[in-house]
Amino acid sequence: MSVNPILCDGFGHCGELAPDLVHMDEWGYPIITTVPVPLSNLAALESARYAVRGCPRQALRIDRVPDPA
Amino acid sequence: MIAPNALPRVLHEASGRPLTLAQHEEAFATSTRSGGLLEELDASGLTGRGGAAFPTARKAKLIRDQRSHNKFMVVNAMEGEPASHKDRTLLTANPHLVLDGAEFLASIIGAKNIAVCVSRDNPAAVNHLKRAIHERERRSLRGPKLELHTPPWRYVAGEESALVHWLDDNESLPQYRPLRPHILRIGHGPVLVDNAETCAHVGLIGRYGADWFRSLGTEANPGSTLVSVSGAVERPTVVEVALGTPLRSILQAAGAVTDPQAVLLGGYGGTWFDGARIDAPYANATLQPLGATIGAGIIVVLPRNACGIVETQRIAKWMANESARQCGPCAFGLPAITEDLWHLTQNSRDNQAAYQRLVERCGVIEGRGACRHPDGVVRLVRTALEVFASDVENHLRGAHCAASRSAQHYASVPSLEREEELVWE
DSSP states (O other): OEEOTTTOOOOOHHHHHOTTTEEEOTTSOEEEOOSOOOTTOHHHHHHHHHHHHHOTTOOEEOOOOOOOO | OOOTTOSOSTTTTOOSSOOOHHHHHHHSOOOOOOTTHHHHHHHHTOBOSSSSOOBHHHHHHHHHTSOOSOOEEEEEEOOOOTTOOHHHHHHHHOHHHHHHHHHHHHHHHTOSEEEEEEOTTOHHHHHHHHHHHHHHHHHOSOSOEEEEEOOOOOSGGGSHHHHHHHHHHSOOOOOOOOSSSOOOEETTEEEEEEEHHHHHHHHHHHHHHHHHHHTSBOSSSBSEEEEEEEESBSSOEEEEEETTOBHHHHHHHTTBOSSOSEEEESSTTSEEEEGGGTTSBSSHHHHGGGTOOOTTTEEEEEOTTSOHHHHHHHHHHHHHHTOOSOSHHHHHHHHHHHHHHHHHHTTOTTHHHHHHHHHHHHHHHTTOSSSSHHHHHHHHHHHHHHHTHHHHHHHHHTOOOGGGGOOOOSSOOOOTTHHHHOOOO
8 A cells, every 4th residue: 555645634544444554653644564465365455445445535545566476 | 169178167157247148159159959959968968957867868858758739848946955056156157058958958848838947035046037038038039938937935846846836836835756757747738847057058968969068077977067065165155067076176176174074965855974085076976885966966064163963953953844744754753853853962861762763763754755855854864873973972971062052053054934934825
């Protein structure tokens, strides 16, 4: 996932909906893991989708990254 | 005609007053080559002089390949960095050379409009440009239309996406550009933005060719460049040097102290560079392995009797105030590290904790803004902690360094009173 930092207003919904992928910094803004998560991890994918949909500013996006393997 | 190995080039015939169009044409040959201009630019290896050093020909080609009838050429003479004086010096010496380069670039990309942008807080430069544009308009009505624009001066107003956004929507706000290459637009029209000095070099390459340009400088970094030297110097100076000249000679030519403690290279978002290493050649290919870049051609000289941490704190405080406040990590993070730096310069018991917080916060802030403003401040702070490590230790032990009590400062920072005057338009 990546966030548009201009649109982001630090609501923190993403941190609640996808706690394994997103942590909040001390000012309430998201730090998103840069490690790619395989599509087979359905729980993570679902949480990411919830986070994208749950963002009040629609600041999040799911990025597809080619498999390094 | 300027001899191949001669300096100055863009500051050729510079005096206290700008050259008129007639004087300009006498000083430089009037022959222009319209065919093969992009190939000459490519062969010259000219890179941008605004700080990013992106190959100028590649940038022009990208915009040339866009299909549009409304392309713009933008000349960026905003000079947002307080320690930079090269663009205003260039505009005072020879605005017509800058405009020549802009016209060459506009013809390469097929733009019918040239927007020359200089800050309205620099009335001298505004006047020089107004007169130069008027002279050209009286001369001929053909060619692209030259327009002068004067955004209000802020640090980020010179960032290229902020400048284009101001032209498009009247606010100097940097844009989020995750996918590169990203084409900036005014309305629907693609835009080519180039620094004023870059345009001046284009003006010369268009006349004298790529081989002439490459006769100075190094293989990897050809040509000459303008350098603004300030800090522990007799007076703030702008010199034109061949790339690859040892940093020590540049400092000497500018009248700086011969044995500096350190120099700040690049700009206020640049890197501190130890005084022991000033024999390094001034060019990106040689500085990058040492962790620095030329940036916007800025050198701030710090003498031995100054405290690098105090200077860094002053710069960081100003840079934090210059944030566009669009992104949380920058808007909140920069003031936070400024405060940590301040604790570091005081004899407070919170020193050690402040240092830990500072290092942690730098890691947290980096890379999380839309533009590179917070990254620049993080780089400034990290290199300061490295280069001034012994001062840091002194401060942590609670020992004041002599300099931290002195009133003299070397990095000129505009007074913060302006924050009430300056309104984001």
